[in-house]
Amino acid sequence: MGVVIPLDEGKNKSASVKPLQALTKDDMERVNQLILAKAGSHVDMIPEIANHLIASGGKRLRPMLTLAASAMFGYEGDKHIKLATSVEFMHTATLLHDDVVDESDLRRGSSTARIIWGNQASVLVGDFLLGQAFKMMVDVGSLDALDVLSSAAAVIAEGEVLQLSVAKNMETTEDDYLAVIRAKTAALFSAAAEVGPIVAGAGKSERNAMRSYGTNLGLAFQLVDDVLDYGGKAAELGKNVGDDFREGKITLPVVLAYRRGTEDERAFWREAIEEGGNDDAALSHALGLITKYGALNDTIARANHYGDIARDALAPLPEGAHKAALMEVIDFCISRVV
Known part of the structure; x- marks a missing residue:
């Protein structure tokens, strides 16, 4: 089904990730090489699944945040490469685990690993990637960076369990849902941004600024993803419009439409x-109820709110590319809906 709901325009639909990609291009090539090296194993199925x-795509935004944040504070070594690779491995492991939990068939337009190799292999390869990520963190030799990333790994796992506890429960509140995405999505964005100033030897205020930036960027990113599932186009999503609905996922547009509806409408939900x-x-x-109650545009408004907090977090930092x-x-991240 390909229903597309018209949405209000975001703040800047010409915004691009290309400037960030250009600034991190050389380092990302090194990250990609390290990803391939660290995903290797004498157990053939591990590199196959990884x-x-x-290789299925994705902009690798999270490791680029680590690279850009370290460069912004003048870092000139090579430890940021291992940290960025650790961040990407943590993200990849989470995707493998999530697809099993959510029973997802598609990821970025391709069959998920669990469909091809099965649930058990997907979970175990995710565990392997997490192990490789922690080995690289140890290699970097920064207890602060290890603390931030390992804490994020624990929070992400908590978020996955919390999501299970609210799954298919229409009494989930907006606060409940925000707690889930703060843990599941925003925690890794936050850690990816914070380890940059850590490895660069920046001070506490710089770390705090980047942590806040990452957290709020992650919240905005996930809220826009929620909107895209009901208001996007399948070709752009890499999955079918409405997959979250079919999987019984509680997302903010659903929470808002449910709470604003009549008793009959709530019974439908x-x-x-x-x-x-x-x-x-x-x-x-x-889709009709979500449109009736303005749930998508209000979710975009929430995303813009967190985007504004992220901007304010960066504002005091030195100007530069x-x-x-x-x-x-x-x-x-926000303009993806227009």
Whole structure:
């Protein structure tokens, strides 16, 4: 089903990730080489599964945040390469685990690893990548960086369990949902941004600024993803419009439409999400209710709010190309809906 809901325009739909990609191009080539090296194993299935997901696309935004943040504070060594690779491995492991938990069939337009190799192999290869990530963190030799990234790994796992506890529960509040995405998504954005100033030897205020930037960028990023599932186009999503609905996922547009609806409308949501009545006809009705109550545009407004906090976090830091690129990334993440 390819229903596309018209959305209000974001702040800057011409915003691009290209300036960040250009600034980090050389370092990202080194990261990509290290990814391939560290994904290797004498157990053939491990590199097969890892490379399947690694090669499937994605802008690798999180490791680019680490590289740009370290350069912004004048770092000239090579430890940021291992930290950025660790960040990407943590992200990849999370995707492998999430696809199993969510029973997802598609990831960026391709069959998920669990469909090809099975759930058990996907989970175990995710564990292997996490182990490789922690080995690289130890190699870097920074206890502060290790603390930030290992803490993020624990928070992400907590977020995955928290998501299970609210899954298919229409009594989930907006605060409940924000707690899930703060842990599942924003924690890794935050850690990716904070380890940059850490490895560069920057001070506490710089670390705090980048941590806040990453957290709020991550929240904005996930909220826009929530919007795209109901208002995007399948070709751009790499999955079908409405997949979150079909999987019974509680996202902010659903929370808002449910809470603003009549009792009959809330009964529909309970049947669709909690009891699995989520066929194409139900999706069409859900899209109508989401439009009726302005749930997508209000979710975009929430994303813009967190984007503004991310901008304010960066504002006191020294001007330069890296800061400008990180600022533009905020607009890019939000402008994906237009």
